[in-house]
Amino acid sequence: MNGAETLVHTLADSGIEICFGNPGTSEMHFVAALDREPRMRGVLCLFEAVAAGAADGYARMAAKPAATLLHLGPGFANAISFLHNARKAGQGIVNIVGDHARSHSRYAQAPLTSDIMAICGGVSDWLHQSRSPAEVAGDGARAVQAALRGRIATLVLPADCAWEAADAPAPPLPAILPGAVAPDRIEKIAAALKNGKRTLLLMRGRCLERAGMEAAGRIAHATGLRIAHDYFTPRITRGAGLPAIERIPYFSEQIVEALAGLEQIVLVGAPPPVTFFAYPDKPSWVTPEGCELLTLATPEEDSIQALTALAQALGAHAPGSLVPLVRPDIPANGALTSEAMGAIIARLMPQDVIWSDDSLTAGPGLQKFLVNAPAHDAIYLTGGAIGDAKPMAVGAALAAPGRKVIAVSGDGAAMYSLPSLWTMAREKLDVVTIICANRSYNILNIELGRVGAINPGPKTLSMLDLHNPELDFVKMAQGMGVEASRAETVEQFAAQFADAMQRKGPRLIEAVLQP
């Protein structure tokens, strides 16, 4: 076995089942080793950011890491933005980066020689460069162990460590599981929930899946507290049959309003809430003055166990009221707005959809109706690197075959990851991509005034505007082998979306939104 073969074998032994790759010359031995490992699937992505976003979406839905295969310095760099999103989401990924052979890295004049550890270091939680073929397998096992804890693990693999003879695969290392929350903390929080204060339970992480949501619903029913999640949450299972949950808004003044009057916030896997950006004369820290912050579970702890134990400690056994299913009427003859789209989607979407969403200004309109739609998992843009809805959808569809995936993206955002459409077509993924086409960086039109940049002139406005020429996502999608159509009216969107829900396979709808 060569080093690459011991590595691929070790990754598979450690439970890695898929590798999203955009290989180059220095990764050829890893690619060849995939041929001899039936337990690991290779998925070609035509741009590294697509591979990273797909690994993120896969991890969110499979609750285990994928591998990526990236080409030394600039190739890894192309993946950083969506690795950043994954890192903010706490999703583990094993990045294999094929570096120059050890003997070649000394040549600064070789085009691809770079400060690879610096480039990888800016976004990796775990970073190591293999020093010999014999060490590669063990390095791989350690990378998987880090990724299983939700870390971005990057193994820089010199080409000669891949092609030279090595010994054998390395045994998998034990997963380091989230720590259980001790009974005294459960008791302390249970006591605090009986003090009569106006309380919010702020949740993030695995507790937003069904078991945690149901425990939170029982606690809310027993104590009267509110439950909420932050705006850009990694994953939430929500909709009909689950407890109602608030979404903390995006803009700072809306957050302040939503949190006003609270006397205590109990954090469950969530950090204290802050705004997305700073604005002149507005606070970043939005916990109301005098409101106490209590921690039930840190992001490193088992938030589902903590909530379940808390419900138990409170004697909270009754589920309380659950979200009713509402199938809204399709708006008649109205303008195609995000609210109209939300109504149509909520009317027509099946059970168990995966909703992958990087939309910004279209978000609230869609959200309004989705909360009462059939139960589904929503995965959101967590790190502000826009354009990851489509790549995440690629990974989510591969993690959860049989489930319909809907990727929702703004038109500006969609331009960051166009090649993801090709992988959807090649892998015949059941992903419906919806482009919310408002023909602008609409969020920036809003933010311009909010940051105090007033009276924008023509140069400013042109930097936010996506007209001239208009983007035609139908043609772009067709150019990558994805069936596509444009909806300019409510009727067209309803017909196209209904059709997409009836069939399987990749599909794109460009929804031209009215302001």
Add this chain to the structure above:
Amino acid sequence: MNGAETLVHTLADSGIEICFGNPGTSEMHFVAALDREPRMRGVLCLFEAVAAGAADGYARMAAKPAATLLHLGPGFANAISFLHNARKAGQGIVNIVGDHARSHSRYAQAPLTSDIMAICGGVSDWLHQSRSPAEVAGDGARAVQAALRGRIATLVLPADCAWEAADAPAPPLPAILPGAVAPDRIEKIAAALKNGKRTLLLMRGRCLERAGMEAAGRIAHATGLRIAHDYFTPRITRGAGLPAIERIPYFSEQIVEALAGLEQIVLVGAPPPVTFFAYPDKPSWVTPEGCELLTLATPEEDSIQALTALAQALGAHAPGSLVPLVRPDIPANGALTSEAMGAIIARLMPQDVIWSDDSLTAGPGLQKFLVNAPAHDAIYLTGGAIGDAKPMAVGAALAAPGRKVIAVSGDGAAMYSLPSLWTMAREKLDVVTIICANRSYNILNIELGRVGAINPGPKTLSMLDLHNPELDFVKMAQGMGVEASRAETVEQFAAQFADAMQRKGPRLIEAVLQP
């Protein structure tokens, strides 16, 4: 004036005339400041890598830096790959990165909080984070000074340093010019050129523009030495009326063959030649054993002055033979190969084209005829981050209005920077993009055997294959507002290319290559 206004004013005072931007919320004050600065043009790019590649292409043709405007951590990260290419090309760029306000960066839980200095540090030669609004203008002047020396200069601008009141613009700092080569080194090299050894003059940098090329031609004529440039050279002026120059090949065994028998290599702004990648049992260092390496000018020195002085010292005044213009016949009824394309292009291209090229396997076929084409400037992929031909063409067209730009890209490479087409359309740039569509990562099919990964199986081959589905660049280009057509035969390519040469404005030709 606020900090952003003092910065934009300072950049303009320092000679920066253009800013390639992909802004976000934390850049809004910089964008607004552009409105009040008539000396600086803002060009919107829909992806940060396009902005970086455009700045690189601009610098290569304008011989001065452009600015980019990039959005904090992930936004900058998206630009790293093409900044890496620019850095390898020795092209200066001033990156302005709008960071969180200083008060906001402490919140690790804010989605866009990142280790921004680490992310920027991996590719920046000069890196600074402004500490107060009053310092922003001076920081900008220092960034320009670094970029004028060919450095990647990155100024991280906290949003509050942009929006708070500042004093005044800062005066431009003096450019640090390349040092002149002292007479004793000129004399030493002149003496060495009379020792009868078989000699190669290896050139890189500004000396490959007309003045340096002509000096090298006179030296070659007087001494009989060979002149050459490395395969991925930042810029070269070549073709009819200029001295003939060899291009060092791409593959190591071809390089070894090309350099065999040399007794001395004189480096003019070039490092010693090495291979692109390492391969098992092949050398990375390709200077023949016993061949002496002499340096006429380092990359930091004035290579044109050095060559001119050397020609003078040698009494080399006669130009010798210059490359004749050859307008090849258009191949009749043959398959559309890269050679056939090269013949057609060389027959039909006008004088003074800018040739922006990131093709790999199609390169030699095109090159064969271009060397005798009308004089043109060629700018090449220098750092191995594929896909920069289109973005560089954007910048080159803006640096040299009135000159036709031809961007040549492989199909795999072209997927890395698709949004560059939109900027070509918006800015109505006179760029003809040619996609060499061989439907595969063809270079990897070649490299696979060369690195010793033999007997590739179906998974390996599928990771290198771009069929299934086929990419349709005509539709993708049309989707971004660029007129496009597909050529599958020699006749079709000749007709489409002839038409493109007759008209102005953006245009794409997808050339479906026969193997």
